[in-house]
Amino acid sequence: MTHAVPDAPAALAVPAVEVRNLTMRYDSLLIMEELSFSVARGEVFVIMGGSGSGKSTLLKHLIGLKQPAEGEIFFDGADFGGADDAARRAIMPRMGVLYQNGALWSGLTLAENVALPLTEFTALEVGAIDEVVALKLGLVGLRGFEGFYPSAISGGMRKRAALARAIALDPDVLYFDEPSSGLDPISASRLDDLILELKASFGTTIVVVTHDLESIFRIADRALFLDITTKTMTALGSPAALREDPPNEQVHRFLTRSSEGQP
Amino acid sequence: MRELGFEAGALGAWDSSLLIFLLQARDHCEAGGLRFDTGGLPDPVTRLLELARAVPDRAVVPDPAHASRVERLGAAGLSTWDAAMDAVTFTGQVTDSVIRLLLRRTRMRWREFWVVVQSNSSGALGIVTLIALLMGVIIAFLGVVVLKRFGAGYYVSYLVGYGMLREMGALMTGIIMAGRTGAAFAAELGSMKITEEIDAYTTLGVSPVDHLVMPRLLGLFVMMPLLVIYADVVGIAGGMMVAVTLLDLTSTQFIGGLLSAVTLSDALLGVFKASIFGVIIGLSGCMKGMQTGSDAGAVGRSATNAVVMGITLIILANAVVDWLAALLQI
Numbered sequence: 156m157t158h159a160v161p162d163a164p165a166a167l168a169v170p171a172v173e174v175r176n177l178t179m180r181y182d183s184l185l186i187m188e189e190l191s192f193s194v195a196r197g198e199v200f201v202i203m204g205g206s207g208s209g210k211s212t213l214l215k216h217l218i219g220l221k222q223p224a225e226g227e228i229f230f231d232g233a234d235f236g237g238a239d240d241a242a243r244r245a246i247m248p249r250m251g252v253l254y255q256n257g258a259l260w261s262g263l264t265l266a267e268n269v270a271l272p273l274t275e276f277t278a279l280e281v282g283a284i285d286e287v288v289a290l291k292l293g294l295v296g297l298r299g300f301e302g303f304y305p306s307a308i309s310g311g312m313r314k315r316a317a318l319a320r321a322i323a324l325d326p327d328v329l330y331f332d333e334p335s336s337g338l339d340p341i342s343a344s345r346l347d348d349l350i351l352e353l354k355a356s357f358g359t360t361i362v363v364v365t366h367d368l369e370s371i372f373r374i375a376d377r378a379l380f381l382d383i384t385t386k387t388m389t390a391l392g393s394p395a396a397l398r399e400d401p402p403n404e405q406v407h408r409f410l411t412r413s414s415e416g417q418p
Numbered sequence: 419m420r421e422l423g424f425e426a427g428a429l430g431a432w433d434s435s436l437l438i439f440l441l442q443a444r445d446h447c448e449a450g451g452l453r454f455d456t457g458g459l460p461d462p463v464t465r466l467l468e469l470a471r472a473v474p475d476r477a478v479v480p481d482p483a484h485a486s487r488v489e490r491l492g493a494a495g496l497s498t499w500d501a502a503m504d505a506v507t508f509t510g511q512v513t514d515s516v517i518r519l520l521l522r523r524t525r526m527r528w529r530e531f532w533v534v535v536q537s538n539s540s541g542a543l544g545i546v547t548l549i550a551l552l553m554g555v556i557i558a559f560l561g562v563v564v565l566k567r568f569g570a571g572y573y574v575s576y577l578v579g580y581g582m583l584r585e586m587g588a589l590m591t592g593i594i595m596a597g598r599t600g601a602a603f604a605a606e607l608g609s610m611k612i613t614e615e616i617d618a619y620t621t622l623g624v625s626p627v628d629h630l631v632m633p634r635l636l637g638l639f640v641m642m643p644l645l646v647i648y649a650d651v652v653g654i655a656g657g658m659m660v661a662v663t664l665l666d667l668t669s670t671q672f673i674g675g676l677l678s679a680v681t682l683s684d685a686l687l688g689v690f691k692a693s694i695f696g697v698i699i700g701l702s703g704c705m706k707g708m709q710t711g712s713d714a715g716a717v718g719r720s721a722t723n724a725v726v727m728g729i730t731l732i733i734l735a736n737a738v739v740d741w742l743a744a745l746l747q748i
Binding site for chain 2: 218219220243244245246247248250252254255256258259260261262271272275276
């Protein structure tokens with residue numbers, strides 16, 4: 156996949172990801188309704204909210220693991236949420252996903268994990284694939300770990316290896332599910348560095364689901380707040396601006412990490 | 419009495435039992451219209467009492483009212499329908515994958531395939547040998563006891579030959595493999611479901627069926643007939659041991675009697691059944707694995723369901739094949 160070259164203004168006008176009037180349900184249980192937002196190319200967009208607010212469910216909709224109950228999801232201007240299987244599968248290689256626990260394929264070595272997307276979607280020779288794998292593992296600081304199985308490395312390394320796999324095809328959009336969960340502060344901060352580096356170097360659009368405040372203020376260009384009490388989004392903007400001028404009490408309490416008013 | 423107060427000045431160490439006592443006392447006071455005065459209690463106790471009574475920040479969703487018998491029947495019907503549709507969908511996905519493999523639109527994952535072949539050959543030989551041998555021995559014992567009464571002990575080789583080749587070789591191997599390999603498939607794929615490995619295939623835009631199900635299914639499809647041929651040989655040998663020991667028969671007579679009665683089509687019927695059982699075990703194991711839920715007990719439930727479904731379908735398929743064989747006079 157080639158990443159977008161920001162030269163044509165017309166292309167810039169099409170958001171990388173757009174959500175219109177999305178309603179999410181588990182069977183008949185309403186999770187969130189009336190979500191509308193768009194993610195601009197090359198920005199770091201954070202989906203934040205309390206535990207159980209539907210952040211991960213929203214991510215599952217964005218990466219195609221769940222279909223919207225109502226509303227639409229567009230990927231680079233093309234219908235994604237309502238597309239049939241074949242159309243969705245054609246779009247999926249253009250996005251990379253870093254799952255909460257990495258989700259590396261346990262039967263494959265790190266090199267094979269990173270190589271699998273390349274063998275599936277490119278016509279590269281074995282030698283060229285090895286070079287790409289070495290580069291991607293090198294970018295996340297895992298050069299030399301090619302032959303290791305996921306079970307033999309630490310949680311932080313697994314996450315970085317999974318990131319190498321997610322960027323194997325140079326995706327247009329990268330999704331992160333709770334990147335800092337389960338990581339020590341140093342590893343979490345290194346992952347934030349990597350996110351910023353990917354944005355700066357490759358111009359990758361990055362969507363992050365997290366409730367880690369430190370990370371939000373460090374990496375996010377804009378953030379969306381899912382409010383569990385109203386079952387819809389109640390804030391959208393830069394995290395610093397939202398903290399200065401919170402649109403409601405829930406956002407204020409979330410961004411200032413306060414439990415005031417809570418019983 | 420209008421008020422309940424406490425004098426806790428001399429209170430030393432205390433723990434949760436004090437709080438439970440106070441909460442119960444407060445409930446009694448409220449029920450009886452008494453004032454409950456916490457003034458005399460230490461501050462930490464008062465604060466904890468308040469916390470214990472705090473309203474949760476999210477309303478508790480009450481359990482739906484007790485469903486009537488008709489509603490439960492309807493729900494059970496719907497869930498059975500859903501399960502049937504899931505099975506049809508999964509079989510369709512696998513068929514689609516097989517067709518794409520034959521048309522060379524997707525690659526076979528040979529490494530996984532050989533892993534399955536290995537675990538279902540050398541890995542399974544011990545248990546298959548034991549069960550097949552005992553099966554042959556049991557059939558021979560049965561033959562010796564029944565046929566000897568009619569002075570037809572010689573025909574015990576018929577019984578062992580027909581019994582092992584047409585029925586018990588395939589059936590027992592199928593049941594062993596459903597318990598062994600079917601459960602393993604369900605547990606492996608179930609764990610992958612929980613660790614999001616299957617989602618990682620899906621969101622890459624590649625089919626998890628191609629990568630995970632096909633190698634397992636084809637590996638078992640190839641190995642089951644070979645295992646059954648092996649089980650047949652071992653079972654007949656076991657039967658021969660019993661016949662030679664308990665009857666006035668030599669092994670040459672036993673084998674001669676066997677070969678004069680049993681035809682190749684008897685053996686092929688067992689091998690044909692083995693292929694079908696291989697598909698059944700592979701499909702039920704992989705399907706239950708892919709349908710695994712997300713809680714801690716889900717993998718165990720999937721493995722159990724895979725074994726139950728596998729064995730049930732094997733016995734059902736065995737009856738259907740026998741019926742068809744009888745119709746076609748095979």
